[in-house]
Structure formats: C-alpha cells, structure tokens
Amino acid sequence: MTDATSSPEAAGRTATSDPPLVRITGLRKSFDAVHALRGVDLTLAAGEVTALLGDNGAGKSTLVRCLTGVHPPDAGEIRFRGEPIKLHSPDEARRLGIETVYQTLGLIEDLQVWQNLYLNRELTAGFGPFQVLDKKSMISHSKEILSRLDVDVPNVRATVRRMSGGQRQSIAIARAANWGKTLVIMDEPTAALGVRETTAVEALIRRLRDSAVTVLLISHDMAQVLRVADTAYVLRRGQTVARRVVKDTTGDELVGLITGAIEGDTHG
Ligand SMILES: Nc1ncnc2c1ncn2[C@@H]1O[C@H](COP(=O)(O)OP(=O)(O)OP(=O)(O)O)[C@@H](O)[C@H]1O
Ligand SMILES: [Mg+2]
Numbered sequence: 292m293t294d295a296t297s298s299p300e301a302a303g304r305t306a307t308s309d310p311p312l313v314r315i316t317g318l319r320k321s322f323d324a325v326h327a328l329r330g331v332d333l334t335l336a337a338g339e340v341t342a343l344l345g346d347n348g349a350g351k352s353t354l355v356r357c358l359t360g361v362h363p364p365d366a367g368e369i370r371f372r373g374e375p376i377k378l379h380s381p382d383e384a385r386r387l388g389i390e391t392v393y394q395t396l397g398l399i400e401d402l403q404v405w406q407n408l409y410l411n412r413e414l415t416a417g418f419g420p421f422q423v424l425d426k427k428s429m430i431s432h433s434k435e436i437l438s439r440l441d442v443d444v445p446n447v448r449a450t451v452r453r454m455s456g457g458q459r460q461s462i463a464i465a466r467a468a469n470w471g472k473t474l475v476i477m478d479e480p481t482a483a484l485g486v487r488e489t490t491a492v493e494a495l496i497r498r499l500r501d502s503a504v505t506v507l508l509i510s511h512d513m514a515q516v517l518r519v520a521d522t523a524y525v526l527r528r529g530q531t532v533a534r535r536v537v538k539d540t541t542g543d544e545l546v547g548l549i550t551g552a553i554e555g556d557t558h559g
Pocket of ligand 2: 351
C-alpha cells in the first residue's frame with residue numbers, strides 16, 4: 292500500500308478519471324446493541340470485479356443490504372457515479388441497474404423457473420389497454436437466458452421447489468445477471484454449487500466484467516477470489532481493514548487479514 296496505484300484513493304480511478312461507480316465512506320449500521328458496520332470505506336471501480344471478504348458476522352451482508360436499499364445506514368455516505376445517493380428500497384437500487392443475489396436467493400418456491408426469472412418484470416402482449424401476460428415469450432426467453440449462462444435446469448416449467456440447491460442458486464444468479472445492467476452483487480454465489488456449476492458461475496462473472504458490468508463478489512473461497520477478482524476488500528468486525536490489488540496478494544495474506552493474524556491498514 293505504498294505506491295499511489297494501490298492507495299484507497301486510487302481505487303476505482305479509470306483512465307478517463309471518471310468517478311468510481313460506487314464510493315462508500317464511513318458507513319455505519321447498528322441493530323440495537325450489535326454494531327454490524329462500524330466505519331466501512333469501499334470503492335467499486337466501474338467494470339471491475341471487487342471481492343468483499345471477512346469472517347462470519349464481519350458485516351458483509353449488512354453492507355450489501357445498505358447498498359441495495361434494504362437497510363438505511365445510520366451514518367456515512369454512498370456515492371453512485373460521484374453523486375451521493377440515499378436508497379429507500381430495493382426497487383430504487385434496481386432502477387439504477389443494481390441487482391443482487393442474496394444468500395437467501397429470493398426465489399419463490401411454488402413458482403416455475405421462468406416465473407422466477409421474470410418476477411415483477413412480467414412481459415405483456417396485446418393492443419393498447421388489452422394486455423395479457425406473454426407467457427410464450429417469457430418461457431422461450433427463459434430457456435435462452437439459462438442456456439446462455441450454461442445453467443443446467445431440465446425444464447423451465449418445473450417449480451423451484453423441485454430444484455437442487457445448486458440449481459436454485461444458478462437460477463438466482465441467472466436472474467441477477469440478466470437484469471443487472473450496471474452492478475451485480477453476489478453474496479456467496481457458489482456456496483451450494485458443484486464443481487461444474489462453480490466454473491460456469493466464474494465464467495459468467497468474467498463475461499459480466501467483459502460487458503462492462505461491475506461485480507461485487509462476497510466469497511469465502513480464496514482460490515476463487517484470486518481467480519476472478521481484480522480488487523479485494525477485507526472487513527473485520529464491521530470495519531474495512533485492508534484493500535488489496537488481487538494480482539499483488541496471496542491467499543495466505545488474505546486469510547491473515549480476515550482472521551487478524553495480519554493486522555491490516557488503518558481504514559475507516
Ligand atoms: N437484521 C438484523 N438484526 C440484528 N442483527 C443483525 C441483522 N443483520 C445482521 N445482524 C448482525 O450483524 C452482524 C453482521 O452480520 P452480517 O450478516 O452482515 O455478517 P456477514 O459478514 O454477512 O456474515 P456471514 O459470512 O456469516 O454471512 C452479525 O453480528 C449479525 O448477527
Ligand atoms: Mg452474509
């Protein structure tokens with residue numbers, strides 16, 4: 292962290308010196324006596340994959356929920372393309388092109404795969420006020436979305452209730468990747484996936500980056516972080532303790548920063 296290119300200030304600076312997509316400073320959030328976030332600073336450079344690391348309870352999911360309008364932060368600032376924003380609902384975040392795959396996935400068990408992919412975004416067809424749900428298009432587009440992402444779901448008309456953990460996770464990721472035009476946030480997206488599905492998700496993350504979508508990836512898998520992320524932030528007990536350029540770090544260093552065996556830098 293000595294040269295200018297790896298300083299927190301340089302994070303997210305692009306060749307054209309546009310503001311970073313997201314800049315979070317001094318974010319705090321408590322739930323009664325639990326101080327989940329105690330001063331988080333984090334920058335998401337546009338078109339990069341940023342990993343968010345930290346032990347269980349470090350505050351990663353809480354940070355995501357503040358960034359997606361689920362929780363109002365108690366203090367601190369979130370800037371989006373340089374402008375301070377206050378998000379009051381997940382819908383507001385969606386309108387900015389931010390999509391999230393939550394740890395809990397957010398699928399509706401009793402709906403079919405295609406209905407989950409088009410949840411709250413149903414296509415209609417017809418003339419003027421005489422609109423009906425365009426089930427045929429949604430089903431055929433759903434097949435395309437899943438095959439493009441190499442998701443192995445035998446039938447888009449099957450209900451999610453009948454899917455395996457890995458299939459559910461893949462459907463939730465496919466939905467976010469399909470609608471997230473600006474920022475896709477994934478909270479442990481491969482935790483329940485097998486080897487082949489994990490490889491497909493990592494390829495998808497790279498494809499998103501190649502199409503200029505910014506990705507925030509929460510992962511406990513250091514090898515995965517080293518494979519797909521450009522930058523990594525480490526949270527410890529609600530505070531940012533380190534930022535590393537991934538190509539300049541190692542899995543051992545990241546683990547040391549997560550556990551506290553390596554002290555980290557002064558942030559927040
Ligand atoms: N809605 C809530 N109400 C009360 N406490 C909460 C709530 N959400 C999170 N917390 C607490 O805030 C702290 C941070 O939780 P958070 O879920 O953000 O951690 P995390 O880093 O995502 O952990 P994990 O890796 O286990 O998913 C924990 O102590 C947790 O119990
Ligand atoms: Mg979590």
